[in-house]
Amino acid sequence: QVQLVQSGAEVKKSGSSVKVSCKASGGTLRSYGINWVRQAPGQGLDWIGGIIFVFGTTNYAQKFQGRVTITTDESTNTAYMELSSLRSDDTAVYYCARVPYYDILTGYLDYWGQGTLVTVSS
Amino acid sequence: QSVLTQPPSVSGAPGQRVTISCTGSSSNIGAGYDVQWYQQLPGTAPKLLIYAKSNRPSGVPDRFSGSKSGTSASLAITGLQAEDEADYYCQSYDSSLSGVVFGGGTKLTVL
Numbered sequence: 001q002v003q004l005v006q007s008g009a010e011v012k013k014s015g016s017s018v019k020v021s022c023k024a025s026g027g028t029l030r031s032y033g034i035n036w037v038r039q040a041p042g043q044g045l046d047w048i049g050g051i052i053f054v055f056g057t058t059n060y061a062q063k064f065q066g067r068v069t070i071t072t073d074e075s076t077n078t079a080y081m082e083l084s085s086l087r088s089d090d091t092a093v094y095y096c097a098r099v100p101y102y103d104i105l106t107g108y109l110d111y112w113g114q115g116t117l118v119t120v121s122s
Numbered sequence: 123q124s125v126l127t128q129p130p131s132v133s134g135a136p137g138q139r140v141t142i143s144c145t146g147s148s149s150n151i152g153a154g155y156d157v158q159w160y161q162q163l164p165g166t167a168p169k170l171l172i173y174a175k176s177n178r179p180s181g182v183p184d185r186f187s188g189s190k191s192g193t194s195a196s197l198a199i200t201g202l203q204a205e206d207e208a209d210y211y212c213q214s215y216d217s218s219l220s221g222v223v224f225g226g227g228t229k230l231t232v233l
Binding site: 111 | 124155156158160167168169170173174179211213215219220221222223224225226227
């Protein structure tokens with residue numbers, strides 16, 4: 001059974017950056033993609049972007065282009081999402097989720113991490 | 123404003139059937155892209171419920187079913203149980219945005 005374990009909660013200042021990790025156990029991510037989704041307090045789900053794990057091919061939502069970088073480390077079976085120029089409205093729970101068959105844009109998210117709360121303060 | 127439109131809330135009594143709609147457009151659901159549904163219990167991560175319109179992952183009861191017609195999709199839950207009380211989200215791909223899109227979410231209350 002695959003498990004995605006994310007790094008712990010972060011408190012950041014406006015204008016800084018945050019890097020969240022997502023480590024897979026119970027299986028390799030080589031045949032999959034990883035998508036990142038966030039959820040602001042009391043709000044719905046918002047897609048940030050995704051990466052095809054073994055190729056490093058990325059797609060980002062237009063609203064995050066230029067501020068987000070998604071990477072992988074095959075040696076540790078870990079994906080990362082870094083968001084820069086943080087603002088107060090970036091305060092949210094950030095989730096990683098696995099996508100089968102490299103289908104990061106049109107596919108489904110079958111396993112999710114537990115979420116990482118990022119709080120941005122001024 | 124979400125690209126995919128869901129009702130904010132629905133409710134039903136135990137044992138009843140409820141449906142949750144997800145209305146899109148010609149650049150997402152209407153273009154033939156797959157629709158997925160997720161269930162999010164309070165304080166937890168979303169869980170995949172239905173994928174590619176009507177397929178259920180292993181472990182998801184057959185009380186949950188999905189359908190699609192034109193630019194809309196629906197999630198039906200039969201034999202409603204108290205444990206079904208959660209938020210439900212639809213998801214697809216939008217070619218105009220070139221990205222993954224979610225509905226705004228629907229809160230299901232079991233009366």
